[in-house]
Structure formats: C-alpha cells, structure tokens
Amino acid sequence: MTPWDPATVRLFDEAVEVRRDAVDAVDMSALPGRYALRQALLADEDAEVRASAARRLGEARDRRFTSALIEALGDPMPSVRDRAWRALARLGARELVPHTDQASREEPVWWVRRAAVRAAASVAGSGALELLLRTLEDPFWRVRNAAVQALVWLGEGDAEVRQRVRAAGAGQAPGAVRAAAAYLEGVWGTDAPSPGSVALPEPTQPPIEDGLEDEDPAVVTARLERMPASEIPPVKLVEWLGNPHEALRSLARRRLLERRDPEAIRLAMRWLDEPRVPHAAAEVSSLLGRMDLEELPLAARILGEPPRPGAVAWASWVAVRRDQGELLERVRALARHEEPAVRRAALSGLVHEPASREQVLAALGDPDASVREEVLAAWERRPPAPSAIMAFARALVAFAPRARSVRERRAVVEAAGVVGDEALLVRASADEEVSVRAVALSERAVRGSLSPEERLEALAHEDPWIRTAVLDVPSARNACESDPDPSVRRAALELLVSQSARLSEEETRGVALAVSRSPDPWMRARAAELLRAEGTREELEALLRLSMDSAPMVRAATATVLEACDTLDALLTELLRGDARVGDADVRASAYTWLLRGADAEAFEHLCAALRGSTEPERVVAHLEAMTLVFPDDVIATAPDIERRRPVRTRKEQGASKRAPPQAPMRPSWRPLGNTGLSLSPLVLSGANGLSPASLTEAHEAGVNAFFWEPDYAPLTRFLRSSRSRRPGMVLVGGTYHSGPEAIRRDVESALRQLRTDWLDVFLLYWVRSPHRLNPEDFEALERLRAEGKLRAFGFSTHLRDVAREALRERPWPVVMTRHSAAHPGAEAALFPEALARGTGVLTFTATCYGRLLQPTPGMPADSALPSAVDCYRYSLSQPGVSACLSAPRSHRELMQNLEVLARPWMVPEALEAMRAHGARVRARNQRFNTLIRQAPGGTRDTLLALLEEDEPPPT
Structure with missing residues (x-):
C-alpha cells in the first residue's frame, strides 16, 4: 500500500484529542498533507481542529487553498474565522477584500473584526482606506485601534493617505473619526492639535434613578436584584443587554420579561441592527424566544413603521408562522424595499412560506449578494416538498449565467443535477473552482455520463475532491x-x-x-x-x-x-x-x-x-x-x-494508612503575601491564555506555586485537579465578578466544587470600579467564609489606586491586586506604602502595559535596548510591598522566558532608572491614545443612543 503520513491518518481519528495533536504534526511539505488540512478545516466537528488547520494552511503559503479559507470565514466559531482571516493575510489573498466590508459591519466578535481589518490592510494597502476610515467608528476601541495602527503604517510613506485621513477628520462632526485623525497627525509628526483641543461630544446620560447608577456593574446588578421591574427605566434595561458583565445582562433580560412591555421589547430590537456590540443581539434573540406577550400586535406595529432590518426579520417570521395574510402582504412589500438589508430581512421569513415562493426565487436576480444568500440558504437546507425542490432547482438553473460567487455556482450545479441539465453540468466540470468542479463531476458520475477519458483524467487529478467525485x-x-x-x-x-x-x-x-x-x-x-x-x-x-x-x-x-x-x-x-x-x-x-x-x-x-x-x-x-x-x-x-506457572497477582495491602502528601519545600525566591501567612512565587501564573497542563506542570516544577484561576480556564482546571497530592504547596487565587453576600458565597462554593478542593488560598472581588463594591456587607461575608475555612485570605482587584487606598484605610483588607508597570507607576506613591504599612499583600498585573513597554517609542535613545517581559516583571517586583506579579504567557516559549524571573526577581538600581524613563515615554503616548482613540465616542451606551436616533413613524 502507498505510504501515508501517520499524522494525516490521525487527523481522521475518532478522538478529538488525537486530531488536535495531529494538526500540528501533518507534513505540509507534501501536497497530501495540505489537502488533509483542508478537509479538517471544512469538515471536522471540533473548532480547535478547524482553527489549527486554518493556521497551518496560512503557514503553507499555498494559494490553492485560498477558496477553502474564504469559505471558513463563514464558520460558526469565531476562533476559526479569526484564523482564516489571518491565514488569508499570510497568503496575500486579495480574494478576501470583498468580504471585509460585510465583516466590518456584521461580524459580532470584536477580535475577529480586528483580524479582518488587519488582513484587509495588509493585502490591499491604501485600497483598504475607506474600510479603515469607517472602522474608526467601531463600537469597540480595540478594533478602532487596529484601524489606527494600519493607518499609521500606510500614512508614514504616503502623503495622499495622510491627506485623505485629514480630510475625513475635518469633514466629520466631533467624534471618533476626528479624534483619530488628530491622533494620527501626532504620530506622523505633522502639526497636530493637543488632545485637549480636539472637541469631543460630551457623554450623555439617560435619566435614571440615582439608586442604580454606579461605575461597577456588579454593584448595579446587586441593586437591580432588589428592585421591582416596574421601577426600572426600560431604556436602561435595554442598554444593559449589551453590558460586558454577564450577570447584569442576564438580570436585565429577566426584568424585561417580567415587564411584558411591548414597547420595551420593540426598543430592545434595535440591538438586532448592531451585531458588533458583544452579547446584545444574542440577548435580544433569547428575549424574543421567551417572551409571553401578544406578538401579532407588536409585529403589526413593526411592519407599519419605518423598517429596521432586525425587527422586520422577527416580524416576518411571526407573520409566516401565524399565517397572517395582511401581515404577509406587508412583508412581501418590504421584500421589494430599496434597502438591501430590509429586503434580506423580509426574505428570511418568506423563504418558509410556500405562497411566496415565486417572489423568493425572483430574489436570485437581486443586485445585492446578501439578499441572494437568503435564497441560497433556503436551497441548502433543501425545501421539504419535492415540488419546492424542483421549483428552486429550475430557478437556480435559470440563474446560472449570473452566478458569480463560489457558493452561487455550487448551488447552480446541484440544481442542474436535480433537473438533469447535462449541458450545464458539462460546463461546470471545467469550472475554475475545484469544489464546483467536483460537484459537477460527481453528478455526472452518478448519471453515468462521464466518458472513460474524463474519468481517467479526474482520477489522476492532484485534488482529492476531484478523485472522490468520479x-x-x-x-x-x-x-x-x-x-x-x-x-x-x-x-x-x-x-x-x-x-x-x-x-x-x-x-x-x-x-x-x-x-x-x-x-x-x-x-x-x-x-x-x-x-x-x-x-x-x-x-x-x-x-x-x-x-x-x-x-x-x-x-x-x-x-x-x-x-x-x-x-x-x-x-x-x-x-x-x-x-x-x-x-x-x-x-x-x-x-x-x-x-x-x-x-x-x-x-x-x-x-x-x-x-x-x-x-x-x-x-x-x-x-x-x-x-x-x-x-x-x-x-x-x-x-x-x-x-506453578500462574503469574503472581499483585494485591494492595489491606488497611494500609494513606501517606500524607509531602509538603512542598520553600523556595528562596518565594515571598510572604503581606500578613496572610501565605508564601508565594514571584510570578502568579494565569490560565487566561490556555497553557497546557504539561506547561503548567513544568512551571510548577521550576518553582511557581501560585496560580490565577477563573472558571473558564479549562487547562488550568485540569492541571489543578490532577495536582491534588501537591495541593498543600500551592496558592490558588480565584475570585468573583459579583456583589452581595449570597452571590459571593455561591461563587466560592462553586469554585471549590470545580477545583475539587476544600479551600481557596486567595479570593478576590474582581475588577472593582467603585468604592460601593467594597461595602461592609461583602467584607463581612468574606470574613465568615475565612472563619469557616473555605478561604485563607481575601481581597480585591482594581485599576483605581485611590479607591484601593481608601478601602485599606476603612477596613483591614488582607490582599489587594492592582495595575502597575513602569508606564503606570502611580501606585508606587499612592498605594504601595499604605499597603506595606498595614500588612496588606500586594499582587500586580499588566507589568508589560499590554505589551506597549516592549515596543519602541518616539524620543527613545538610539543606543538603548528595549526591555523584555522579564524586565517588566522585575521592575514591578522591585517595589517595596509587592509580593508577586501576574503573568499570562501565550505559549510555552513565552512561559520559559518568563520563568527567568524566579532566579532573580529584582531589578538592579541603574536599570530601574532606564525603565522609568522608558515608561514615561510610553505613558505620554498612552495618554494621547486613551483620549483620542480608546475614550472616543463608542461602546455600548453611545451605540444604543445612535440606534435610538431615528424618526418615529408619521402620525396617522
């Protein structure tokens, strides 16, 4: 038999763990390996396998796989879409450009949108300028930042790009685009206005009861729990559907359900038209699926006012499902609307309505590809009735001369097989796209119309899809x-x-x-x-x-x-x-x-x-x-x-007492965590980036005994469960995003169950954003849990050093975790001395300032070296009172580099001064960036307000 690459065999294994390992082992120097990766990308049931396959196909730099990667842009999992964008950028595939516009408007996951923007810029260069300028208004600042970074690169050597950005900023009202243009002028070194001179719109605040207003969503959630739904302004409930805080979103949805208010539901449907705000559209869809109110009057109201696509899609489905003739006529009229998004929304319901089939099939002639895709999706689901299948097939065959995309051409060939159009199948057998060609050849093979010569030629083809087809x-x-x-x-x-x-x-x-x-x-x-x-x-x-x-x-x-x-x-x-x-x-x-x-x-x-x-x-x-x-x-x-020849059975000694687990020896680099009685390694290793249990084990053996855990850190959870015999030597740091004694106890006990342990060493109130989160009730709840032996120490995590300092003065918090780096040194004077004087243990995070300290800055001396991540950790660990620094390496290689900190956790004095100078330069740049990019208009509240700014229907 022909030898196989063993990894390609394992790529088809039943066990997902085997397939995940096999992806990286496939020999890409041989063409069969790359084809096996394509099959995994498009057919494997596991998203991690598909994402890894996309990454490796990008590394192969083989343009034969561009089409498969384009198809993967529609994968249901964001990790796969992200890797597909990156892979296409590596290939330099200009075929991605037509897909970036839709991704920038409709992709719901911010980091996938960011990948799309970066891919477009890397492939199209200044040809992506309009996309980049539009992205400056994205609701999420990290996506805006990706556009800014691309514009910096494009504008450095292109005066025309700089001029167009300048003109775009001047032509806009005060807002994100004008602010970004001002920031870019400063980066390019032209005469740039200072951040303070750039007029930004004042943040608006919808009126609301004072008792619910707080910067910390955990506090808002706890207060909302105690209020009846009728006392809460519906506009706030709708806004909270897009809040990053899961508990607040979920509670807002429940309160909207309790209100049973059609106007509130109608208001919430605005989120369906802004998929870029995380969670909001999904929360509204869940709300619509659970609501208990009269849907026909609401659908009639929606179909009688200026159309919004998201609401129209819901109303059209209601009209079809309830078979309401008058409403269906309105939907059919909207299917001819001038706006493509409205036509598509109307068709999304009509494709399920047999009486509208003629109009649905006529939409194959729509000039907008997204409208045609609704018809294609209905065909791909295969209509249930044979007569419907034949009607779709005939319409698709008639559409064949106008079919452009791979998806359209593939649907046409499938339809040709249904109606038996041999001439069309013969033409498609020579299509430039291999997936279309394979479908045509397969249909002809089944019909017996392939000539022996055609079959032999196809059987010798390099692509396995072609060989399989015949x-x-x-x-x-x-x-x-x-x-x-x-x-x-x-x-x-x-x-x-x-x-x-x-x-x-x-x-x-x-x-x-x-x-x-x-x-x-x-x-x-x-x-x-x-x-x-x-x-x-x-x-x-x-x-x-x-x-x-x-x-x-x-x-x-x-x-x-x-x-x-x-x-x-x-x-x-x-x-x-x-x-x-x-x-x-x-x-x-x-x-x-x-x-x-x-x-x-x-x-x-x-x-x-x-x-x-x-x-x-x-x-x-x-x-x-x-x-x-x-x-x-x-x-x-x-x-x-x-x-006598029988092997001796091995028997466990009965009644043998269990040996106590060995106590982990203290390491010279371990430090006390304030007055808690805990000692921990200088690095607290986070599971945020999914380090494997093998890497975590290696870190533990090297001297890391402290681990930062959250419930969705699956590899770290497996590692901690498997390390119970070494539990006494470990320090587990967990926490909660909630507020209120009951919620805190619930999260502590949930963590104990998940980690299969009797106690947590440190339990933090995560991401504290207001002093109200650090209230007496929650402090007492944590003290009770410590008295019960479920916690050894507790504290809170915050970016706000003033809030932290005042909290330490009010109550004896055992631990505080705060942001600190050479670019954010304020805690050195404002917080660390207070914590040291009170015996509070200090953990720090973002030592590299999100990687910005590792990059060069304007004004940096030519002979100075950039600091490494290890230098950044050592800087933070050199501050009096700091016990340990959080580290979240993204790979085993990064982990191994970071572990150098264990041998020497401090920074020599002369290096401290150089680090402070570099941090000051980074901080100056950050302040300008925060003012003009990160804090520019955008985000959930501004996006909701923009959605609310529409004309009401004319009075009747």
Whole structure:
C-alpha cells in the first residue's frame, strides 16, 4: 500500500484529542498533507481542529487553498474565522477584500473584526482606506485601534493617505473619526492639535434613578436584584443587554420579561441592527424566544413603521408562522424595499412560506449578494416538498449565467443535477473552482455520463475532491490501497461496501484483506465487517490479527464478526493444531484468546495441553500463562504444574494508612503575601491564555506555586485537579465578578466544587470600579467564609489606586491586586506604602502595559535596548510591598522566558532608572491614545443612543 503520513491518518481519528495533536504534526511539505488540512478545516466537528488547520494552511503559503479559507470565514466559531482571516493575510489573498466590508459591519466578535481589518490592510494597502476610515467608528476601541495602527503604517510613506485621513477628520462632526485623525497627525509628526483641543461630544446620560447608577456593574446588578421591574427605566434595561458583565445582562433580560412591555421589547430590537456590540443581539434573540406577550400586535406595529432590518426579520417570521395574510402582504412589500438589508430581512421569513415562493426565487436576480444568500440558504437546507425542490432547482438553473460567487455556482450545479441539465453540468466540470468542479463531476458520475477519458483524467487529478467525485467500483478497489489521501480511501471503501452485492466473494475478500493492514483504524474496522470467519483461512487469520488491534473500534468490529460464527471453536482448533497449523505467533496468541474465552472445563483442557506441550513460541507461552488468571482458583488448583506457572497477582495491602502528601519545600525566591501567612512565587501564573497542563506542570516544577484561576480556564482546571497530592504547596487565587453576600458565597462554593478542593488560598472581588463594591456587607461575608475555612485570605482587584487606598484605610483588607508597570507607576506613591504599612499583600498585573513597554517609542535613545517581559516583571517586583506579579504567557516559549524571573526577581538600581524613563515615554503616548482613540465616542451606551436616533413613524 502507498505510504501515508501517520499524522494525516490521525487527523481522521475518532478522538478529538488525537486530531488536535495531529494538526500540528501533518507534513505540509507534501501536497497530501495540505489537502488533509483542508478537509479538517471544512469538515471536522471540533473548532480547535478547524482553527489549527486554518493556521497551518496560512503557514503553507499555498494559494490553492485560498477558496477553502474564504469559505471558513463563514464558520460558526469565531476562533476559526479569526484564523482564516489571518491565514488569508499570510497568503496575500486579495480574494478576501470583498468580504471585509460585510465583516466590518456584521461580524459580532470584536477580535475577529480586528483580524479582518488587519488582513484587509495588509493585502490591499491604501485600497483598504475607506474600510479603515469607517472602522474608526467601531463600537469597540480595540478594533478602532487596529484601524489606527494600519493607518499609521500606510500614512508614514504616503502623503495622499495622510491627506485623505485629514480630510475625513475635518469633514466629520466631533467624534471618533476626528479624534483619530488628530491622533494620527501626532504620530506622523505633522502639526497636530493637543488632545485637549480636539472637541469631543460630551457623554450623555439617560435619566435614571440615582439608586442604580454606579461605575461597577456588579454593584448595579446587586441593586437591580432588589428592585421591582416596574421601577426600572426600560431604556436602561435595554442598554444593559449589551453590558460586558454577564450577570447584569442576564438580570436585565429577566426584568424585561417580567415587564411584558411591548414597547420595551420593540426598543430592545434595535440591538438586532448592531451585531458588533458583544452579547446584545444574542440577548435580544433569547428575549424574543421567551417572551409571553401578544406578538401579532407588536409585529403589526413593526411592519407599519419605518423598517429596521432586525425587527422586520422577527416580524416576518411571526407573520409566516401565524399565517397572517395582511401581515404577509406587508412583508412581501418590504421584500421589494430599496434597502438591501430590509429586503434580506423580509426574505428570511418568506423563504418558509410556500405562497411566496415565486417572489423568493425572483430574489436570485437581486443586485445585492446578501439578499441572494437568503435564497441560497433556503436551497441548502433543501425545501421539504419535492415540488419546492424542483421549483428552486429550475430557478437556480435559470440563474446560472449570473452566478458569480463560489457558493452561487455550487448551488447552480446541484440544481442542474436535480433537473438533469447535462449541458450545464458539462460546463461546470471545467469550472475554475475545484469544489464546483467536483460537484459537477460527481453528478455526472452518478448519471453515468462521464466518458472513460474524463474519468481517467479526474482520477489522476492532484485534488482529492476531484478523485472522490468520479470513483466507481473498479477505481475504488485501486484507491483503497494506493490513493495518498485518507479521505479518498475512506470514500472508496464506503462505495465498495455499499456496492458489495455487485462484487463477487473473491473480489470482496481481496478488498477486505488488503484494507485489513491499512494504517487507518476506520478502514481496518470496515475491513473486519467484510471478512467471514468461516470463509478462507486468510480471512480467519486476518480477523484474529484485527481482534488484537490497538484501536477499540477495530476490536469491537472484529468481535462482532467472530462472535457470530457458530463454528469458531472448531476453526480455531484446526488452525492451532491441524496439519497446516498457523505459525505466526500473534495469530496463535489471538486464536488461543478466543478458544479459551469461556474459561470452562473444555477451555481449561485446551490451556493445559498448550502449556504442557513444547511447540508454542515463547511469545505464545507467555500469553497462555497470563490467561491462567481468567480461570477460577479452584479450577487451576486441580493442575499443580499449571498453577506453578500462574503469574503472581499483585494485591494492595489491606488497611494500609494513606501517606500524607509531602509538603512542598520553600523556595528562596518565594515571598510572604503581606500578613496572610501565605508564601508565594514571584510570578502568579494565569490560565487566561490556555497553557497546557504539561506547561503548567513544568512551571510548577521550576518553582511557581501560585496560580490565577477563573472558571473558564479549562487547562488550568485540569492541571489543578490532577495536582491534588501537591495541593498543600500551592496558592490558588480565584475570585468573583459579583456583589452581595449570597452571590459571593455561591461563587466560592462553586469554585471549590470545580477545583475539587476544600479551600481557596486567595479570593478576590474582581475588577472593582467603585468604592460601593467594597461595602461592609461583602467584607463581612468574606470574613465568615475565612472563619469557616473555605478561604485563607481575601481581597480585591482594581485599576483605581485611590479607591484601593481608601478601602485599606476603612477596613483591614488582607490582599489587594492592582495595575502597575513602569508606564503606570502611580501606585508606587499612592498605594504601595499604605499597603506595606498595614500588612496588606500586594499582587500586580499588566507589568508589560499590554505589551506597549516592549515596543519602541518616539524620543527613545538610539543606543538603548528595549526591555523584555522579564524586565517588566522585575521592575514591578522591585517595589517595596509587592509580593508577586501576574503573568499570562501565550505559549510555552513565552512561559520559559518568563520563568527567568524566579532566579532573580529584582531589578538592579541603574536599570530601574532606564525603565522609568522608558515608561514615561510610553505613558505620554498612552495618554494621547486613551483620549483620542480608546475614550472616543463608542461602546455600548453611545451605540444604543445612535440606534435610538431615528424618526418615529408619521402620525396617522
């Protein structure tokens, strides 16, 4: 058989962990490996496998896979879409450009939008300028920042780009675009206005009860819990549907459901038109699926006012589902609206309404691709009625001359197969896109219209999709053994199994015997199903080998066949002792396993005869001696010579006391955490970036004993669960984003269950944004949990050093975690001395200032070296009172670099001054960036207000 790359075989394994490991092991220097990765990208059920496949295809720099990566931009998982954008950028694929506009407007995940913006800029350069300028108004500052970074790069050497950005800023009202233009002028070194001179609109605040207003969403959530829904302004509930704080979003949704207010629901539907605000559209969809109110009057109201696409899509579905003729007429009228988004929204309901089929199919002629996609999606779901399938197929065939995208052309070819349009199938067989060509060839192969020459040409094609499309019984027999692609071999074997009635016994046996030695366990399992134990001796020997296969699926398939054979014992006896006894030791061992499976008197006689003879190979003798363990003791005792050859059973000593886990030795670099009695390593390792348990173990062995945990840190959770024997030497840092004694206790007890431990060492109130979060009730709740032994210490985490300092003066908080770096040194004077004087342990985070300290800055001396991440950690750890610094490496390589801190956690004095100077430069740049980019208009509140600024319907 043709040799395979073992990793491509594992890429098709049933176990997802095996497939995840295989992706990185595939040999991309060979074309079959790249095709196997394409198959994984488009067909694997696991998102991590698909995302890794996209990454590796980008690394391959093979433009043959551009189309597959474009298709992956529609993957349901954001991690895959993100990797697909990055891979296309690596390929320099200009084919991505038409897709970036829709992504910038409709992609719901900010980091995927950011990847799309960066990909467009890297491929199209100044051709992406309009997209970049539009992105300056994105609701999320990190996406705006990606556009700014791209514009910096483009404008440095292009005066026309600088002029167009300047003109865009001047032509806008005060807001994000004008602020970004001012920031860019400063970066480019032109005469730039200071941040204070750039007029930004004053933030607006909808009127609201004073009792609910607070900067900390956990405080707002706790207050909202205590208020009846009727007392809360609906506009605030709607705004909170887009809040990053999950508990507040969920509670706002519940309060809206309690109100049963159609106007509030109508207001909430505005979020459906702004998918870029995280969570909001999903919360509204959940709300609409659960609400208990009269939907017909609300749908009628929506369809009678100036249309908004999100609300129209919901109303059109209601009209179809409730079969309301008058509402359906309104929906059909909106399907002819001048705005493509409105037409698409109306069609999203009408595709489910048989009476509107003619209008739906006419939308294939719509000039907007997104409108046509609604019809294509309905076709891909396949209408339930045969008449509907035929109507769609005829319309698609008529649409064929205008089909442009790969998706459209593929749908046309599928439709041609339904209606039997041979001429169209022949033309599509030469399509430049391989997936379209494969569908056409497959349809023709099924219809029997392929010429022998066309089949031979396709079977020799380099792409496995083409070879699979034209397989028939003769070519499948050869492909099972010789094709270099695992997916083709599997498809060939499936075809032969489905056509087994047309094969002679000899042909079936030949295929099965050949495939039984395949490196693919799936194929070996299928081979076992084709073999007969009572058939030829070759078949029986093959089954016996397969019954000892390393893959459970192969053993299970083989066992089913062997157990169904009524004459198995006689066949095995003949095989072991007959005139033509088998000599292969593995086959003999397997045969004895099956012959002795009953462990009865007859089986014992077979065992004794085999062991008392002197003809079995050493490998078989050892196997037989091991099999004595399956027989009862009283049976074995009847044959003392056999009993003496029985292996000694290993028994655990009964009643042995459990050994206490060893105490982890103190390391010289470990530091006390204030007055808590805890000692911890200078680095607290976070699981935020998904370091593997193996990497975490290596860090622990190197001296890291402190780990920062949140419930969705799955690899860290697995590591901590597996390290219970070392638990006494570890310091686990957990926390809560909630406020209120009940919520805090709930989160503590949930963490204890998830980590399978009796206590947490440090428990923090995460991301404190107002002093009201640090209230007496929550402090007392944490004290009670510590008295119960569920916590050893507690504290809070905040960016606000003034809030932290005042909190320490009011109550004896044992631990505080705060932002600190050379670019954010304020805590050195405002907080650290207070904490040191009170014995409060200090943890710091963002030591690299989100990576900005690792980058060059304007005014940096030419002979100065950039600091490393290790330098940044050492700077923070050199401050009096700082116990440890949080570290969240993104890879094993970064982890290994960061562990250098353990050997020397401090920074030499002369290096401290250089770091402070560099930090001051970074801070100056950050202040300008924060004013003009990060804090420019945008975000949830500003986006909601923009959505609310629309004309009301005219009075009737």
